[in-house]
Amino acid sequence: MRVFAGCTVGVLALFAVLSLAGEPAYAQISGGIVKIGVLNDESGPYAALAGPGSRVAALMAVEDFGPAAKGMKVEIVFADHQNKPDVGSKIAREWYDVDKVDVIVDVPTSSVALAVSQIAREKGKALLVSAAASSDLTGKACSPNTIHWTYDTWALANGTGKALVKSGGDTWFFLTANYVFGLGLERDVEAVVLGNGGKVLGKARHPFPTSDFSSFLLEAQASQAKIIGLANAGGDTTNAIEQGTRLGIVQRGQHFAGLLVLLTDVQGLGLTKAQGLILTEAFYWDMDAQTRAWSTRFARRHWGAMPTMTQAGVYSAVLHYLKAVDALKSDDGTAVIEKMKAMSA
Numbered sequence: 001m002r003v004f005a006g007c008t009v010g011v012l013a014l015f016a017v018l019s020l021a022g023e024p025a026y027a028q029i030s031g032g033i034v035k036i037g038v039l040n041d042e043s044g045p046y047a048a049l050a051g052p053g054s055r056v057a058a059l060m061a062v063e064d065f066g067p068a069a070k071g072m073k074v075e076i077v078f079a080d081h082q083n084k085p086d087v088g089s090k091i092a093r094e095w096y097d098v099d100k101v102d103v104i105v106d107v108p109t110s111s112v113a114l115a116v117s118q119i120a121r122e123k124g125k126a127l128l129v130s131a132a133a134s135s136d137l138t139g140k141a142c143s144p145n146t147i148h149w150t151y152d153t154w155a156l157a158n159g160t161g162k163a164l165v166k167s168g169g170d171t172w173f174f175l176t177a178n179y180v181f182g183l184g185l186e187r188d189v190e191a192v193v194l195g196n197g198g199k200v201l202g203k204a205r206h207p208f209p210t211s212d213f214s215s216f217l218l219e220a221q222a223s224q225a226k227i228i229g230l231a232n233a234g235g236d237t238t239n240a241i242e243q244g245t246r247l248g249i250v251q252r253g254q255h256f257a258g259l260l261v262l263l264t265d266v267q268g269l270g271l272t273k274a275q276g277l278i279l280t281e282a283f284y285w286d287m288d289a290q291t292r293a294w295s296t297r298f299a300r301r302h303w304g305a306m307p308t309m310t311q312a313g314v315y316s317a318v319l320h321y322l323k324a325v326d327a328l329k330s331d332d333g334t335a336v337i338e339k340m341k342a343m344s345a
Helices: 049-064 087-095 110-123 151-164 178-196 214-223 235-245 263-269 287-303 309-328 335-343
Strands: 034-040 074-080 103-106 126-129 147-148 171-178 199-206 227-231 255-258
Touching: 034 049, 034 087, 034 309, 049 074, 049 103, 049 287, 049 309, 074 087, 087 110, 103 309, 110 126, 110 147, 110 178, 126 309, 126 335, 147 335, 151 178, 151 255, 171 178, 171 214, 178 199, 178 227, 178 255, 199 214, 214 235, 227 235, 235 255, 235 263, 309 335
Parallel strands: 034 074, 034 103, 103 126, 126 147, 171 199, 171 227, 227 255
Antiparallel strands: none
């Protein structure tokens, strides 16, 4: 697995207790249990790209690590942050303070991830972000207790954005989700567009989430920009593309740039509407024999659906975290994050 390492409330019912009580070698593990909290969107616009699939991925990582053979005890809990920073923060504080969760993983929605990152730092706990994208997590909000795993807006900008400008898509209009993720993605892609000789002809910012993109799409169409950059994700991206197709935007010569498009988005759109999209992925299930074998195992446990890059990232991050805990014989958050950065993935 490739990794990129940088610097409904009450749904806590899933427990994966996968070994006997810890042996003396793990005396520095708080409460004798390594507890992992999967925090994400279980029912909203990011549920398909993370949600229950991320829980499956975390459980697979624990099983593949094999804690029983090492005398280690591991539990997994999960909750839905509803894409709200206040809800995510409340869950994180309860998990860290009351339920003795050692590490929180996944966390789609950058505003939630940034809030939880500060709490992890305050509590001396660990946070492994797979599904949130904002490069601020390793920029102005960098924390010694957080690793940004899988991808970020900088990677998306320098993948998709640069490729499109170099291939002739040198005039852009941004359709942006008006919160920290969308604004950060717009910022990073705009810098790449301008740095490679392109021009930005306009921007329209929409609420997150939204269902009616007609007015924003008509504004983008009127700009006559070659590329309409979709600085959004999940249902917002697919809705914008579907509605733009009905308006005849692509037929009239403009092209959509899905700046964050995942496997689930392509499946939701269908090949006809998704044809021609350029996208940047950190993991693809059909890349080679190893990814196909792991993804087939995942699909058997996730209603036949292949994993997204963020779900694969949860697996990779949790497995690497457990290896670091094993090496240290401790679950101290700051120390484990430092050890993860020192170890090869």
